[in-house]
Amino acid sequence: MPTMPYFHEKIERELTGNILPFWLNHTVDRENGGFYGALTNDLKIRNEVERSAVLCARILWTFSAAHQRYPHPEYLEMACHAYDYLLGAFQDARHGGFYWSIDKTGQPLNDRKQTYAQAFAIYGLSEYHAATGDPESLEIAQKTFHLLEEHASDPQYGGYIETCSRDWGRLDDMRLSPREPNCPKSMNTLLHVMEAYTRLYRLWPNPALRQSLLGLLRVIDNHVIDHERGAFHLFFERDWRVVSDEISYGHDIEGSWLLLEAAEAVGDELLRAHLSLAAVKMAHTVYREGRDSDGAILYASSHSGLGDSDKHWWPQAEALVGFFNAYKLSGDMRFLGAVRQLWQVIQEKFVDRQHGEWYKILSQDGKPRLDYVKTGPWECPYHHARACLELLKRLD
Numbered sequence: 584m585p586t587m588p589y590f591h592e593k594i595e596r597e598l599t600g601n602i603l604p605f606w607l608n609h610t611v612d613r614e615n616g617g618f619y620g621a622l623t624n625d626l627k628i629r630n631e632v633e634r635s636a637v638l639c640a641r642i643l644w645t646f647s648a649a650h651q652r653y654p655h656p657e658y659l660e661m662a663c664h665a666y667d668y669l670l671g672a673f674q675d676a677r678h679g680g681f682y683w684s685i686d687k688t689g690q691p692l693n694d695r696k697q698t699y700a701q702a703f704a705i706y707g708l709s710e711y712h713a714a715t716g717d718p719e720s721l722e723i724a725q726k727t728f729h730l731l732e733e734h735a736s737d738p739q740y741g742g743y744i745e746t747c748s749r750d751w752g753r754l755d756d757m758r759l760s761p762r763e764p765n766c767p768k769s770m771n772t773l774l775h776v777m778e779a780y781t782r783l784y785r786l787w788p789n790p791a792l793r794q795s796l797l798g799l800l801r802v803i804d805n806h807v808i809d810h811e812r813g814a815f816h817l818f819f820e821r822d823w824r825v826v827s828d829e830i831s832y833g834h835d836i837e838g839s840w841l842l843l844e845a846a847e848a849v850g851d852e853l854l855r856a857h858l859s860l861a862a863v864k865m866a867h868t869v870y871r872e873g874r875d876s877d878g879a880i881l882y883a884s885s886h887s888g889l890g891d892s893d894k895h896w897w898p899q900a901e902a903l904v905g906f907f908n909a910y911k912l913s914g915d916m917r918f919l920g921a922v923r924q925l926w927q928v929i930q931e932k933f934v935d936r937q938h939g940e941w942y943k944i945l946s947q948d949g950k951p952r953l954d955y956v957k958t959g960p961w962e963c964p965y966h967h968a969r970a971c972l973e974l975l976k977r978l979d
Contacts, residue, residue, distance in 0.1 A: 591978045593926070597934070598971035603649055605939040606642065606964050607661055615687045617668040618642060621959035624951070626938055632959060633684040633692050636673040636700045639665055640681075641965035643707035647714040648972055659714070666711050666720065669704065674723075678750050679730050680704075684960065694749040698735045699759055699772045701727050705779040709786055724783055731776070732795060740822050741802040742768050743776055766826050768819040770807050773799065774838050781845040797849050803842070804858065813864035830884045832873030833898025836905035839865040840973075843908065859912050866909035869902065870921055877949065878924030879932070892947040899929055900970035907977060941967060 609626060610618045618639065620632030643665035650658040672689040673681045675696075681704045683693040708724040711717060734751040735743045744767045745757035758765050759772065780796040806823040807815055814835050818827040839862040846855035873881050880898040902925055910918035932949050933941045935957070942951035943962050956962055 590926075591975060594971050594974050594978075597930075598649075598968060598975075599653065601934065601939055602941075602964055602968050602971070603646070603658070606645070606958075607657055609939070610642075610958055611661075611664065612687070616689070617672060617687075618665075619958070620687060621956040621962070624935065624938060624942065624953050624955075624957045626957070629956065629959075630687045632956075633686065634672075635684050635960035636669065636681045637703050638958075638960055638963050639669045639673060640700070640703035640707035641963040643669055644703075644710045645964045645968045647707070647710035649968065650714045652972060652975070662711055662714060665707070666717075669707065670723070673704075675749065680727060680751075682749075695754065696730075696734070696747045696749065696751060697759065698731060698743050698745055698747075699775055701731055701735070702772070702775040702779040706775070706782055709779070709782040712786060713782075721787065725787060725789075728780070728783060728792060728795075732791075736795070737768075737821060741798060742773055742806075742819075742823075743799075744821075745769060745772055764818050764826055766818045767821050768823075770803075770815045770817045770819075770831075770834060770838075773803060773807060774815075774834065774841065777803065777845050778841050781841070781848045784848050793849055796845060797851065797854075800842070800845055800849070800851075800854060800858070803838075804854075804861070808861055808865075810861060810864070813861070813868035815865075830872075832869050832880050832883065833895065833901055835865050835873070836869045836880065836898065837901035839863075839869075839905045840901075840908040843912075863909050863913045863915075866905055866918060870906070870917065873898075874921070875947070877928050877932075878921060879928045879945070879949075880925070893952070894945040894947070894949075896933055896941045896943045897966035899925060899933060900967040903929075903970045904973045904977075907974060911977070 609622060612619050617634060619628050619630055620634050621629040623629065643662060646658045646662040650662055672685055675682060680696045681700050682691045683695050683697050683700055685691050705724045705727050708720045712721040734747050737744060745759060746754055748754050756765055757767055777799050780792060784792050784796055809816055814830050815838060816825045817829050817831060819825060842858045843862055846858050875881055879894045880902045882893055882895055903922055906918040906921045932945055935942055940957055944952040944955045946952060
C-alpha cells in the first residue's frame with residue numbers, strides 16, 4: 584500500500600482532476616436543459632437516449648457532496664443545475680414523486696414511480712440540503728419518504744415493492760430493468776432505500792423515519808443476507824421466497840459498508856456489531872470468489888458458475904470502500920492489499936487517458952468495451968466520485 588498521504592493525493596487528483604471536471608465540461612445540455620441522454624466514449628452526443636431520474640439525482644448527490652468538501656462555485660452551480668432539472672422535469676406535480684424517464688424536451692417517456700428512483704431522489708435532495716441549507720429540498724425529500732411509506736412499503740411482510748404506476752397503483756410488470764426477473768422485491772431497491780433513508784435521517788432525525796430504517800435493516804438482515812455464504816440474495820416474492828441464485832459481487836461489497844452506515848445512523852449498537860461481522864464475511868466472499876487474477880471485481884455468478892465475466896466500473900469503485908471498511912473492522916491486511924491492487928487496475932485499465940472519466944465496462948481480458956456508452960441513464964458519476972470522497976474521509 585502506498586503511504587497514506589501519497590494515496591490521499593492520488594485519490595484527490597482522480598476526483599478533482601478527472602471525474603468531476605469531465606461531468607462539468609461534457610454532460611450539461613445547454614440547449615435543451617439538464618444533461619445529455621448519453622455520450623459515447625469518444626464524446627459523441629446521443630440525445631435520442633432517454634434521460635433517467637436516477638442519473639439526474641446521482642449527479643445532484645455527487646456535486647452536492649463534492650461542494651461540501653471543496654466549496655468551489657462550479658460544483659455548487661452544477662448541483663443547482665441538477666436540482667432545478669430534477670424538480671422541473673422529473674417531478675410529478677399532480678401525484679407526487681418522480682418519473683422514471685423523460686425525453687430531451689422534458690416529456691415523460693416512462694411515468695411509473697419506481698421505488699429505486701424515489702430513493703435516489705431522496706438521496707440527492709438530502710445531500711443538496713446538507714450542502715446548501717435549502718429548506719425546499721428537505722421538504723421534498725420528506726414528502727417523498729411519506730409517499731414511499733404510504734404506497735410502496737409492505738405492511739404484512741416488510742420491505743418495499745419495486746414500483747407503482749404514476750398514480751401509485753399496482754403494476755403487473757415490476758422489473759427495474761429488462762435483464763431482471765419480474766418479481767415484487769429486490770435487494771438492489773432495498774439497498775438504495777436504506778442508503779437514502781440513512782442520509783435523510785442524519786439531517787432529519789424523525790422517529791417514524793428511524794422506525795422505517797430500523798425495520799428495513801432487520802428485513803435485510805433476516806431475509807436478504809445469506810449469512811452462511813456471506814452474500815446477498817437478489818430477488819424475492821412478497822413473502823421473501825428467493826427466486827434467483829445469482830450473486831452480485833458489486834452489490835455485496837457495496838452493501839457491506841452501507842449497512843454499517845445505516846446501523847450507525849440509527850444508533851443501535853447491538854445491530855451494528857452484528858452487521859459488522861456480516862460485512863466482514865461479505866467482504867471475504869468477494870475477496871475470495873469475486874476477484875479476477877488482476878484484482879478487478881467480476882460482475883456476477885450463480886450456482887452454475889460465473890454469469891458475467893465483464894468488469895463494470897461501479898463494482899471496482901464500491902470495492903475500494905468496501906475492502907477498506909473491512910480492513911478497518913477486522914485488521915486483516917489482505918483487504919488493504921486488495922484496495923492497493925484494485926486502485927492500480929483502475930488507474931491502468933479503467934481511467935480513459937484520452938477522453939477522460941472511466942470506461943464503464945472492460946471485457947475479461949481487460950480491454951475497454953468501446954461499444955458501451957461513457958455516460959447514460961445508468962452510467963453516472965456517483966459510484967466512483969463517492970468512493971473517492973469516502974476514502975478521503977476515512978484517510979483523513
